Amino acid sequence: MIDPEQIRDRILGALPGAAVEVRDMTGTADHYEVRVVAKAFEGCSAVERHRMVYSAVQDVIGGALHALSMKTLAPGE
Amino acid sequence: MARQVMEEIKKEVGENSVLIYMKGTREMPQCGFSAAAIEVLSSYGVPFKDVNVLVDQEKWAAVKVFSQWPTIPQVYIGGKFVGGCDILREMHAKGEIAPLIQSAMPDKR
Numbered sequence: 331m332i333d334p335e336q337i338r339d340r341i342l343g344a345l346p347g348a349a350v351e352v353r354d355m356t357g358t359a360d361h362y363e364v365r366v367v368a369k370a371f372e373g374c375s376a377v378e379r380h381r382m383v384y385s386a387v388q389d390v391i392g393g394a395l396h397a398l399s400m401k402t403l404a405p406g407e
Numbered sequence: 408m409a410r411q412v413m414e415e416i417k418k419e420v421g422e423n424s425v426l427i428y429m430k431g432t433r434e435m436p437q438c439g440f441s442a443a444a445i446e447v448l449s450s451y452g453v454p455f456k457d458v459n460v461l462v463d464q465e466k467w468a469a470v471k472v473f474s475q476w477p478t479i480p481q482v483y484i485g486g487k488f489v490g491g492c493d494i495l496r497e498m499h500a501k502g503e504i505a506p507l508i509q510s511a512m513p514d515k516r
Contacts, residue, residue: 376490376494380491380494391477392477392478400493
């Protein structure tokens with residue numbers, strides 16, 4: 331289990347200035363959904379964007395964080 | 408001889424036009440994300456191969472490294488990594504999967 335704040339902090343650490351919304355999908359604090367709007371995503375494919383978010387949580391994904399569903403947008407998308 | 412699991416994955420990716428690494432099987436997915444991905448792939452009515460990582464821990468670990476992707480499911484079309492469940496669903500909604508599948512099918516080349 332992991333707090334939503336810890337997920338948001340990790341993503342903000344990797345993508346400074348991003349707008350990050352975190353939602354617990356199941357109420358069990360291990361399946362989260364995030365919506366990330368970041369300038370860093372401009373010009374990047376969906377796979378690249380997801381990899382950027384995954385790398386921000388790489389220490390917990392597969393462990394405390396079982397699943398992370400994500401929507402990744404550049405500003406204006 | 409030690410198992411060459413990375414080579415096995417490379418072979419699977421090369422030999423199957425549509426391939427999914429998933430938790431469970433297409434008949435009985437063991438995870439909601441895998442189930443959702445199967446639903447999308449099944450909607451195209453083309454043959455695809457499903458590989459159940461739950462029964463192969465070594466391949467489960469290896470495919471994460473191979474794809475540089477930490478979660479399951481993982482979908483490959485035409486030998487190219489497409490993404491996980493979210494990306495597959497997004498691309499499906501935008502109509503971007505059908506052309507990929509079309510160009511990946513051997514009889515349509």
